[in-house]
Amino acid sequence: MVSGAEDSRTQAPVWVFGYGSLIWRPDFPYLDRRPATLAGWARRFWQGSHDHRGVPDAPGRVVTLVPAPEETCIGMAYRIEHTVFDHLDYREKNGYERVAVSLTLDDADVVAGAVYIAPIGNHAFLGDAPIEEMARQIRRSAGPSGENVDYLVELADALRGLGAHDAHVFALEAAVLAR
Numbered sequence: 001m002v003s004g005a006e007d008s009r010t011q012a013p014v015w016v017f018g019y020g021s022l023i024w025r026p027d028f029p030y031l032d033r034r035p036a037t038l039a040g041w042a043r044r045f046w047q048g049s050h051d052h053r054g055v056p057d058a059p060g061r062v063v064t065l066v067p068a069p070e071e072t073c074i075g076m077a078y079r080i081e082h083t084v085f086d087h088l089d090y091r092e093k094n095g096y097e098r099v100a101v102s103l104t105l106d107d108a109d110v111v112a113g114a115v116y117i118a119p120i121g122n123h124a125f126l127g128d129a130p131i132e133e134m135a136r137q138i139r140r141s142a143g144p145s146g147e148n149v150d151y152l153v154e155l156a157d158a159l160r161g162l163g164a165h166d167a168h169v170f171a172l173e174a175a176v177l178a179r
């Protein structure tokens with residue numbers, strides 16, 4: 001048996017911050033769930049998706065977080081057992097890394113947590129592009145998890161449900177839906 005804190009079966013539950021599909025479709029068991037914010041980061045459709053909303057020859061676009069000292073990202077925090085990371089680490093394997101952060105829960109409690117971030121320059125990183133170009137890519141992309149458009153619209157709906165205004169997501173949604 002692994003000693004002390006290295007054994008995930010003996011570690012205390014921890015918070016994980018969802019800012020993409022984890023907001024509306026957590027496919028893992030959790031002990032608690034609360035709206036939360038993460039300061040200093042902005043959500044952007046800058047990560048290529050070869051395994052969920054696109055395929056290797058035609059990647060879709062999904063969200064990652066980029067450093068933004070003046071911004072605060074609104075999402076959903078889940079309190080999970082450490083063993084759930086085995087599932088999440090696998091699900092988010094395409095360029096994402098698990099990063100330790102401080103989260104602010106909806107009651108203003110600040111807690112230690114984790115978030116999956118696909119860093120700038122990772123092998124699947126696409127970066128910024130003109131909004132119409134990103135919208136075209138999202139419109140035509142699909143992968144094993146479904147249509148890229150559905151991912152964008154479901155994210156925008158989930159953010160409206162949280163009362164969050166995310167100018168980047170809403171502008172992209174408007175561009176995708178405008179025909």
Ligand code: BEZ
Binds near residue numbers: 117
């Ligand atoms: C999320 O929904 O928080 C999430 C987004 C991208 C990768 C992993 C998780």
